[in-house]
């Protein structure tokens with residue numbers, strides 16, 4: 001029996017691949033099974049010291065994702081002997097990664113693409129896993145898709161269940177059961193009762209924070225480092241651009257130390273002291289950077305993060321470049337401002353080479369980790385595709401084994 005903890009980017013595809021190949025799989029998920037459009041109700045709350053975005057529900061954070069699908073950390077993973085070439089091809093085809101059709105590139109995004117091009121920046125359309133025929137272009141990707149038009153981990157959990165996997169929702173895994181240095185199963189809370197489930201192989205895909213805390217119950221000292229891929233949105237006033245209802249993050253500028261993508265934030269409008277300015281008059285850009293692994297999770301599960309001078313320098317470079325693009329795109333420079341600093345890609349808490357080996361196995365035989373925890377460094381880019389590819393590679397390894 002394979003016991004998989006979590007149904008996000010790491011857990012969902014693993015459950016699908018194992019179940020579809022006839023293996024017995026039980027999936028334990030802390031959150032409920034929900035409709036995609038309700039996902040905004042399932043964001044997690046952290047302590048005051050971090051502004052971190054994750055969710056607890058079937059699909060994990062994939063359900064609120066923008067469906068940005070790019071390959072990341074190729075060289076770094078290769079250095080650990082991990083070649084994802086075939087896994088990427090498989091996953092990209094499976095979830096239908098493609099450039100959005102021009103019919104779904106709105107005027108704000110077009111201004112971003114044109115301005116960045118004129119400035120000589122490395123700009124392209126963001127590869128997405130969105131079904132245009134279902135997408136109603138409402139700008140609400142990060143709330144959970146009202147039209148169910150984008151891929152999420154929930155789709156793969158549905159496939160896994162159809163293929164015979166058992167899904168137990170509202171089941172919070174709290175502890176690993178280890179006997180004679182071997183994994184035997186996990187303990188979890190459901191309906192206020194502590195329960196146990198046994199299996200020959202346990203895969204932790206509970207996300208970077210929870211997987212680390214669960215590993216600690218087996219004496220594995222995970223989560224003493226964490227990265228976030230920090231981001232801010234920078235923007236200002238551009239009358240009637242109506243960017244807030246476009247497909248979000250449909251363009252991409254790749255800088256040396258940052259990526260930029262058009263992204264609406266209502267916080268930008270709130271920064272402008274003019275009652276006549278509405279959401280439809282804002283054009284803004286997300287600036288995302290790789291950060292050094294200088295955060296940690298304490299034993300109470302609280303997350304802390306400090307920023308290095310390099311982190312701040314990368315962010316400043318990205319923000320300055322975003323400012324140039326906005327100005328070129330016609331945004332009033334006097335109104336340009338930024339949101340606070342947040343993170344939506346926690347990872348690096350059980351990195352490959354330290355806590356897991358190249359097959360993502362821990363020092364405890366048949367206990368694996370497969371989610372953003374295993375990434376060795378911050379990608380500074382959307383990580384879902386890389387996590388999916390790592391997970392597909394693990395599924396192949398387990399099937400061969």
Ligand SMILES: Cc1cc2nc3c(=O)[nH]c(=O)nc-3n(C[C@H](O)[C@H](O)[C@H](O)COP(=O)(O)OP(=O)(O)OC[C@H]3O[C@@H](n4cnc5c(N)ncnc54)[C@H](O)[C@@H]3O)c2cc1C
Pocket residue numbers: 005006007008009010011028029030031053054055056057058059060061062064065066067068069070142171172173174205206207208210211344345346370371372373381382383384385387
């Ligand atoms: C608003 C937003 C937009 C994003 N957009 C993109 C994007 O466009 N492209 C991209 O590549 N990345 C995006 N990301 C980041 C991406 O979603 C995450 O990096 C990715 O989902 C992480 O995968 P994971 O498997 O590590 O964790 P998750 O996907 O978070 O999955 C963890 C799962 O484990 C469950 N769980 C947690 N604790 C327990 C427990 N104790 N017991 C049982 N189950 C548990 C959770 O409920 C969840 O289902 C976005 C993130 C956010 C918040």
